[in-house]
Amino acid sequence: MTTPNAAPQSSARTTKFGKKLTRHKQLHRMLTRKSGVTIAQLQKTFGWQAHTARAAISAQRKAGCVVDRLETDKGSVYRIVEEQGTQ
Secondary structure: OOOOOOOOOOOOOEOOOOOEOOHHHHHHHHHHOOOOEEHHHHHHHHOOOHHHHHHHHHHHHHOOOEEEEEEEOOEEEEEEEEOOOOO
């Protein structure tokens, strides 16, 4: 007797409509949170090395977002404060 295989759980987050978010969109959401995001949080969420997380933040800057960096006791906290086309 065989048992039906359960569908594997996806580690990607989904929207309320069931669409999977790309890493780019997940990163953008994390950076637009009021509390921002640390490099350590990005490493844990995406499994990235620190230099990869910093490069992804840099890519957001190149895309036209203004990314603010604040020094805290947890380390640097990054947050998008302005996006291209908004002022």
